Amino acid sequence: MTIHIIPEWHDNAMRVPEFDDSLHQTQLFLSQGQDVILTIIDFLPNLNQVMLKNNLTAADVWSVYDVLQRVRLTDDRPVAITDFTWPQQAQFIYLPDRILVQVEDVQYATVWLDQEWQARIVAIDLWSAAGRTQQLLVDYRGFISRVTTFDTQGEVVRRDYLTPSGAVAVQETGDSGAVTTQQVWTTQTHFKNMAELVAVALSQHLASMPATDYIIMAQSQRATFLVNQVAPQQPVILSYQSQRTDPQLAQALLLHISGTVAYAVTDTQAQYDKIVAQLANPDELAVIPPYPVIATMQPSAQQPVVLIYWVAPSLEQADFEAVQAAMISQPEAIVFIETEQEHTAFDALIREASQTATNEHGLVDRASQEAYQGRFQFLPPQSEAKRLQYMSTARVLLDLGSAPDQFMQAAALTYGVPQINQTATPYVLPEKNGQIVTDQLSLVVALQHYLLAPQPNQLVRETAHELAQAHSDEYLWIKWQQVFNKIKQQRASS
Numbered sequence: 001m002t003i004h005i006i007p008e009w010h011d012n013a014m015r016v017p018e019f020d021d022s023l024h025q026t027q028l029f030l031s032q033g034q035d036v037i038l039t040i041i042d043f044l045p046n047l048n049q050v051m052l053k054n055n056l057t058a059a060d061v062w063s064v065y066d067v068l069q070r071v072r073l074t075d076d077r078p079v080a081i082t083d084f085t086w087p088q089q090a091q092f093i094y095l096p097d098r099i100l101v102q103v104e105d106v107q108y109a110t111v112w113l114d115q116e117w118q119a120r121i122v123a124i125d126l127w128s129a130a131g132r133t134q135q136l137l138v139d140y141r142g143f144i145s146r147v148t149t150f151d152t153q154g155e156v157v158r159r160d161y162l163t164p165s166g167a168v169a170v171q172e173t174g175d176s177g178a179v180t181t182q183q184v185w186t187t188q189t190h191f192k193n194m195a196e197l198v199a200v201a202l203s204q205h206l207a208s209m210p211a212t213d214y215i216i217m218a219q220s221q222r223a224t225f226l227v228n229q230v231a232p233q234q235p236v237i238l239s240y241q242s243q244r245t246d247p248q249l250a251q252a253l254l255l256h257i258s259g260t261v262a263y264a265v266t267d268t269q270a271q272y273d274k275i276v277a278q279l280a281n282p283d284e285l286a287v288i289p290p291y292p293v294i295a296t297m298q299p300s301a302q303q304p305v306v307l308i309y310w311v312a313p314s315l316e317q318a319d320f321e322a323v324q325a326a327m328i329s330q331p332e333a334i335v336f337i338e339t340e341q342e343h344t345a346f347d348a349l350i351r352e353a354s355q356t357a358t359n360e361h362g363l364v365d366r367a368s369q370e371a372y373q374g375r376f377q378f379l380p381p382q383s384e385a386k387r388l389q390y391m392s393t394a395r396v397l398l399d400l401g402s403a404p405d406q407f408m409q410a411a412a413l414t415y416g417v418p419q420i421n422q423t424a425t426p427y428v429l430p431e432k433n434g435q436i437v438t439d440q441l442s443l444v445v446a447l448q449h450y451l452l453a454p455q456p457n458q459l460v461r462e463t464a465h466e467l468a469q470a471h472s473d474e475y476l477w478i479k480w481q482q483v484f485n486k487i488k489q490q491r492a493s494s
Contacts (some may be wrong), residue, residue, distance in 0.1 A: 001213055002035040003486075004206070004234070005059075008225075008244065009042045011048075013137065014122060015115050016049050018384050020408055021241040021267060021290040022218050023054050024213075027350035028292060030058050032477045039205070039215075041198050041226070043146065043161075045139040046183060048076050049116055068143065068181065069161050077118040077142030081111060093283075119255035145410055149174075170197070175344075195222060199229040206232040215486060219264070220244055221253060223276045225301065235262035235487045241290065242271050242403065249274060259285060262487045269426075287482055291410040303393050306451055308335040309351055310398035311405045315341050317349070317480045322440040324353060326447035333451050334375045335398075336390060343378045350376050362468045391415050396450040397434075413468045416461040420446050426470070433463035 006024035040063040093100040099111040112123040124136040139145035143164045156174030170181040175195040189199040211233040219238040357372035391411040409427035419434035428434040435446035
């Protein structure tokens with residue numbers, strides 16, 4: 001059988017998706033020797049970065065925009081600034097993430113470099129005295145793939161999707177979203193919007209695939225539209241992931257499974273409990289985490305500093321003060337706080353506490369104050385690779401949110417790092433590889449315990465290894481096989 005995975009990557013034309021169920025499902029199936037076709041329905045001129053960074057090159061790819069734009073190129077071909085024609089008086093100012101182009105001291109263009117390596121051109125903004133006039137997106141295969149034209153108010157007038165030779169293959173108007181195109185596989189030339197055109201192209205593609213294949217589609221409101229429009233002959237499995245379903249639930253959008261869908265999976269038990277209430281048949285929903293745990297990886301050697309890694313989408317002052325109090329018992333402890341929240345108020349708390357920080361002689365001086373302040377480091381949201389790097393040297397993971405960070409808790413199992421959480425999850429056995437805390441006092445006690453515990457902590461390592469077995473790639477593959485078998489039974493009995 002072949003597994004067709006349809007991701008939801010419409011926001012990733014300029015960046016590589018991370019913490020994404022479709023990515024990790026593809027990695028899982030490839031690791032188990034399965035045939036996988038990534039069915040891309042989003043405009044992704046950076047698709048090679050997605051494939052390379054996430055070790056997905058063994059998967060086949062079918063891209064609807066390659067079909068629409070008649071792209072048959074496959075080789076990676078970065079373009080250079082000299083590949084474009086510039087005014088003779090153009091001056092180039094090189095910055096880390098962009099190149100500014102000026103003509104007679106007036107901005108003419110901004111050439112954007114990729115966010116990942118900042119080494120290749122991915123987009124060009126063209127400017128006039130009135131503002132931005134056009135944006136050119138550069139495909140990794142070496143051609144301008146889309147041109148967006150703006151009016152003087154900065155509103156989109158139209159988007160032109162180009163062939164590698166520069167001809168307009170698809171034109172989308174900015175106000176109504178109406179689409180005009182000429183394709184050899186359909187006589188229809190006008191479509192209400194891009195979603196309608198994508199649905200027609202996707203339907204033709206899936207009709208040519210065996211009915212015994214499986215489709216795993218990242219759930220979204222657009223996915224619901226496409227499933228109902230296409231009605232594929234293959235069984236469809238919807239994949240619900242918290243980062244997509246929570247915003248939909250907040251807007252009271254229905255997440256029900258239509259009759260076109262054979263089955264559904266979600267990432268956590270908490271999400272299962274939210275979604276199952278909308279289902280007519282709860283037996284059609286299973287919990288399969290997207291992140292496997294590598295059970296054989298051993299924790300790193302003891303580090304000279306004691307690192308607390310705190311993943312905190314939002315910070316509470318009471319929790320912060322509890323962590324400060326616990327760190328008094330371990331002078332070598334530092335805390336990295338990964339958060340999107342503004343932390344000016346917490347910086348002030350750190351400076352205030354540093355006024356009484358003493359050195360080894362019991363004296364307060366500038367060096368002792370700076371040393372104390374340096375023990376608290378705020379980080380912006382990190383990539384998967386950076387998070388794993390930090391966890392490989394961490395003494396303890398703090399995850400005090402009401403919605404636990406599944407990726408970080410899986411990483412903690414991989415590296416045998418104890419966890420302190422406020423919400424029970426399958427990744428923590430209290431008193432063994434972590435603690436579930438209910439208030440600030442229990443947080444202080446639990447954190448002090450792990451900061452001072454002898455290393456390596458054998459109980460934590462053994463428990464983490466045991467729990468990792470139940471979240472390994474082999475175990476998750478068994479869970480997927482159970483889903484496939486249930487679908488086979490449904491089809492055989494219908």
